[in-house]
């Protein structure tokens with residue numbers, strides 16, 4: 280029986296006592312109260328066609344699925360607190376990057392079999408389709424998925440690819456994959472991830488991503504690796520300017536050849552880097568609620584997305600980790616519209632920009648951008 284230990288630094292509210300069955304039923308009861316999709320999202324946003332460029336598979340697990348896994352594998356959650364606070368950010372928790380990253384420590388324990396990995400991959404695509412996402416780039420960290428049972432990384436990647444393709448066909452949504460490499464892990468692991476990605480370009484792996492603990496680990500050691508990725512025909516996106524400053528955005532663009540920046544909101548701290556990103560047309564994968572939950576901004580109204588758009592930056596709107604943040608892309612469009620005052624026309628422009636920033640061949644990209652623009656405009660003029 281596997282013990283679910285809260286990762287260090289985790290905020291645990293209260294402990295369970297009793298048998299596994301009473302724990303499970305209590306978990307089920309509590310989970311039922313919180314859906315991933317916030318109930319207050321209006322249909323107006325739900326029906327809009329969407330593009331997702333920045334979503335982590337590991338941050339997309341449905342809580343009810345996790346509950347089933349806990350039950351099926353008799354995972355012992357006794358004395359470790361409720362499951363949900365271990366895997367989702369709650370309102371009364373500290374909004375810090377340590378707390379945010381700690382959720383992945385628990386999530387990692389769930390990849391206990393090929394079936395589970397295939398199931399969560401399928402469900403991530405299904406959830407996107409249900410949210411009217413037309414095109415999604417789903418990223419995942421093979422090292423993280425393989426660790427629970429010591430599966431070979433290449434094997435894990437093939438399970439994800441297989442399931443994502445089946446789900447994409449079934450739900451009629453276009454999906455491409457990005458391999459994430461953690462900057463707080465070794466270059467050996469990174470190298471293996473890159474090799475696996477290179478060998479699977481024909482299977483829909485379109486890029487590599489540098490993720491993980493930006494606050495404490497530099498991207499510098501990964502420079503050659505990303506050069507190799509680019510030479511090999513993969514596209515590059517780098518988490519930067521999220522938990523550290525504008526210099527990291529500059530480094531990602533100039534030294535690592537990033538086509539896109541994950542978050543990048545702290546670019547505004549240096550006008551020279553803003554100018555550089557604007558000139559290059561670098562795409563920013565902005566994730567508003569995630570930035571709140573990981574303590575990058577204190578409140579939504581402080582979020583600089585409007586300022587980024589006004590500065591001429593190529594901004595797109597994304598979720599990052601829908602399950603951890605209990606959001607979807609509809610609720611994010613609603614947040615930037617209602618709470619940050621971004622007009623629906625501008626949201627439409629940003630959705631089109633996301634299509635144009637997709638890691639697809641040029642022809643396919645412009646076809647997608649035109650189709651999404653047309654559908655978005657049609658939805659906007661429909662009566663309520």
Ligand SMILES: [Zn+2]
Nearest residue numbers: 335518541599
């Ligand atoms: Zn991310």
